[in-house]
Amino acid sequence: MKLGSHVSAVRSSRVLVGNEVSPAVVLIKDGKIRQILSSCDFTEDAGCEVLDVGDSVVMPGIVDCHVHVNEPGRTSWEGFCTATRAAAAGGVTTIVDMPLNSIPPTTTLRNFHDKLKEATGKCFVDVAFWGGVVPGNQHELHPMIKAGVAGFKCFLIHSGVDEFPHVSDFDLHTAMRQLQGTGSVLLFHAEIDVHPTAEEIGDPCKYSTFLQSRPDIMELEAIRTVTELCLQYRVRCHIVHLSSAKPLKLIQEARRAGAPLTVETTHHYLSLCAENIPAGATQFKCCPPIRDSNNQEKLWSALKDGQIDMVVSDHSPCTPDLKKLDSGDFTQAWGGISSLQFGLPLFWSSASKRGFQLADVVRLLSRKTAQLSSLDNKKGILVPGFDADLVIWDPEREFEIEETSIFHKNKLTPYLGVTLRGVVRATILSGRLIFRDGSFCPEPLGKHLLIGPRAESSPSVKHENKL
Template sequence: MNDELDLVIRARRMVSTRGEVEGSVGVKGGRIVAVEPAASGLSAARVVELADDEVLMPGVVDAHVHVNDPGRTEWEGFASATRAAAAGGVTTIVDMPLNSIPPTCDLSALDLKRRVAFGGPAESQAFVDVGFWGGAIPGNVPELRTLHQAGVSGFKCFLLHSGVDEFPPLDPEQLELAMREIGSFGGLLIVHAEDAHTIEHAPAAGGGTYDRFLRSRPRDAESLAVALVIEVARRTGCRVHILHVSSSDVLEALAAARRDGVAITAETCPHYLTFAAEEIPDGATAYKCCPPIREATNREQLWEGLREGVLDMVVTDHSPSTADLKALDTGDFGVAWGGISSLQLGLSAVWTEARARGFALTDVARWMSQAPARHAGLAGKGQIAVGHDADFAVFAPDDSFVVDVATLHHKNAVTPYHGRTLAGVVRETWLRGEKIDIEAAPQGRLLTRVTREGARP
């Protein structure tokens, strides 16, 4: 077999399905065909030896990214987003159905997005592989099965205003209609779970103080919305997933529902695991996101949710906008766009906080590669294992860097991580056995859902 290999990568430290080990990976035709001990003698015409301080990790699968292209390409675009992804060790992104125009709520919109990202060899913009979520909005139940058959990973919905008028929320009756349809073909509904009524009756968010903004998005809004999703999932049998959990109050409800047999999973994000409400300065609207960053005690409980397996994965919810929409000049949390840019920084941000709490790189790989790949239906992604795509991040976990927005590849230089020291440097990113060069022609491919239906991450 050795004479047939295209590539062998040897590493003193490698995160494989057997844990962190010393080993060699053999690649043929862009796929992993061998994972062997370092002394096995795997060889190829091309052999790469990692440095002693480098770890070979599976490429990150970020299953929650807003590319915004077409329609709001000035916020982000496939070229800038996938460059940033590659620079951060991310080899696969799954694009959300908003905030592009049109949103991905029917087959024509999906086709348009795919053409924008992969117009052809000369027009392709994607430096990493890209999959797509569909949208569930009022009135598009007849479109859902068609989108599912076209290979979307699942369907996103909101239970309150999404922030953009072209992607309206579902009320409880519409939620059940969508879940019955999605459940009928074994699909997945992913939910922005905040209760509209609770937020409508909360204090207004205007002004420059973060604590006022925090009070405008109370914990009860998440708790009530998650309870509704669980109730409807129990009735319909539809698989559901709770997006960007910010409140630890929902963890027990998630755990109880799962014990009762409800097919429910949940994610959280690097910013909820990193920042604390008490530390956010007045007027620092780069930190604004919905649901909001909460208190330090809540942050630690989210880490326990990961430790206990109630939270399945960590994804960035990269939700960029132009700098003017963040209201940086006025510092008004009431009018600033709610979204955090972190696609290039997610792996390092999570590792920085995870290692401080005694977690290992194997945990990070499970949360950020293996579980999101399975969640999004990407069976060949997320693991260093035979038969999987040869997607790798070469990661130096003991190195560090200070975040400078001027060096990031996001289209708009706004992030709350600016000036923060992060542990773990991504030195190379490999896609299907080739090192990504973000100055060369893009080599990313379109992905469609291929996993066995009904499997939990």
């Protein structure tokens, strides 16, 4: 079957439908799932393009709702073509682009239109877009909602780029009033500045020096602010890239009080730990920081208990020079980790050892991320009428991450040389084969996903205890 061709049916002995894995055939028509049949009920029609994948697992495509594409403006860091090819190679069929670090940032309607124009004709997977909340742009929020952004992101601390300033309390209250009744969501980079301590003074090449400069209390106090806002305004709120387990109690208390609050963590917080980061290895730097293994196990427990809703990449690449590998100075290096292509095997390699099942992978990497992005009417689950976005992969097979197999624009990643479980064999987008065994469809087939009108009231937030 040629790359780019329409697939009429996908057959496997392991198709994940709901929470069950069984032999089945996924029938596809006009880019949508038409029907899912048990293998014994399927009769092949003449001319039907059936992709038989043997015992490879067939699941909904991954929805990664935290990706920094950086185009326009910082296309040397990443771009829509390279980011979405990497996504396709990793079984990711939808990404949601963050409003920074592009220049201009997606903080006005005009800038959003510039972003859409720049992305046109370059996307190998479907792309939705976050807007941004910055000081003084409150009158841009409603126009951007009408234009189709999935929601908004703000920073409670310096964002790392001057063109996306962090918000004050006044800005937050102003934005929350604008968002009331829209059904939209406000995402928070939840760290706030705290007074530096003497312990922060140390060797800048040691990871411990950087870690001490971003203590847990920065997240804890920021999340306290978020929960208070969420309860006051009853606007959907979401905490991005939770690194510390300490605020989890605060989050649970707010939810019990009725806060429509969700939270994500990332592959690097679940896969990497501070004790194993060598001196000068600035490819491991991100904000908030990677913390110790004890904290990591608490994050895994919170995932099992349903306290953390989803797992994302927070793919935040840069050019190699910005990582300051020559000096190994963690205090000066850009903070961001590239992992868009490897999210599924990164998660499965650790999760499978902790009793997680394939249904949990879909819940945490596809369904919940689609819900956050208001895409849960078309993405994240295999049911008739939904987009025929599929990842076909072998969970038992192992592979080593090599530079030649990385499709991100810049190949610098802390996962180089790491052996993972879970090989993506093929990716199908809207019923068309876009990636198979290392090769891509020659033309980008991804669409822009503009979010339609939402309910006037904020939807309730359901949290599931699945294990």
